[in-house]
Amino acid sequence: MGAFEWIRLIAGSICLACGLFIFFTEIFGIFHFRYVLNRMHAAAMGDTLGIGSCLLGLIIFSGVNFTSLKLLLIIIFLWFASPVSSHVLSRLEASTNENLEEHCTVYPDLQTLEAELAGREARAKEPDGFEEKGGAL
Amino acid sequence: MLYHYIYLTTLIILALMLFACLIRAVRGPRVADRIVAVNMMGTMVMVMIAVLALMLNEGYLVDVCLIYAMISFLAVVIISKVYIGVYEERLHRTQSADDTAADTEGGMSDGSI
Numbered sequence: 001m002g003a004f005e006w007i008r009l010i011a012g013s014i015c016l017a018c019g020l021f022i023f024f025t026e027i028f029g030i031f032h033f034r035y036v037l038n039r040m041h042a043a044a045m046g047d048t049l050g051i052g053s054c055l056l057g058l059i060i061f062s063g064v065n066f067t068s069l070k071l072l073l074i075i076i077f078l079w080f081a082s083p084v085s086s087h088v089l090s091r092l093e094a095s096t097n098e099n100l101e102e103h104c105t106v107y108p109d110l111q112t113l114e115a116e117l118a119g120r121e122a123r124a125k126e127p128d129g130f131e132e133k134g135g136a137l
Numbered sequence: 138m139l140y141h142y143i144y145l146t147t148l149i150i151l152a153l154m155l156f157a158c159l160i161r162a163v164r165g166p167r168v169a170d171r172i173v174a175v176n177m178m179g180t181m182v183m184v185m186i187a188v189l190a191l192m193l194n195e196g197y198l199v200d201v202c203l204i205y206a207m208i209s210f211l212a213v214v215i216i217s218k219v220y221i222g223v224y225e226e227r228l229h230r231t232q233s234a235d236d237t238a239a240d241t242e243g244g245m246s247d248g249s250i
């Protein structure tokens with residue numbers, strides 16, 4: 001094997017190993033978190049970054065042909081599909097769970113949330129000039 | 138030959154992680170847990186199909202992988218929508234039954250998932 005073949009083998013293997021590591025992190029997050037909306041955060045990572053890295057390694061292995069073009073099409077499709085399915089799943093969880101307040105803060109309407117955020121900003125600005133100094137640094 | 142061993146190792150690791158996903162899908166306390174686990178399993182099976190396409194040197198398996206991605210996305214969206222509809226219909230029926238006849242309903246409204 002020439003030098004180019006070795007570079008292709010090593011680069012593809014590194015991408016594939018990164019993808020497998022991200023899948024492992026996804027499994028770890030699925031078993032580590034306690035609630036679905038937290039678990040979804042870990043699970044959505046593998047849909048884009050994990051499969052993207054794995055298929056990038058396979059594209060490097062495959063070279064320039066139609067197979068790698070189709071693999072790229074799969075990556076691009078999952079970039080669009082994964083946020084949509086995550087959104088639909090979180091809407092399912094939020095609309096069917098009766099005691100959602102045990103797990104996270106629920107705001108009944110948008111005005112309450114905006115009032116609380118405005119109050120939090122005012123409290124953060126109030127104490128003394130430390131924030132300005134930190135911001136300047 | 139080296140490529141063959143790399144593909145084989147990847148497939149074995151993915152199969153082990155697929156079993157971990159299956160455990161979460163069986164144990165998951167809520168419906169959304171199970172759907173998330175099944176979505177993850179779909180993603181891993183997509184990688185397995187793509188690895189097999191290069192390992193067996195069959196280009197058409199990548200087409201299968203693309204169709205698998207689309208059907209997996211469609212399944213998640215449709216199952217979620219159907220479940221929301223079923224839940225709201227059951228809730229509405231329970232509330233109307235509570236309003237009209239509070240004492241005549243049996244075990245219909247336990248609300249278990």
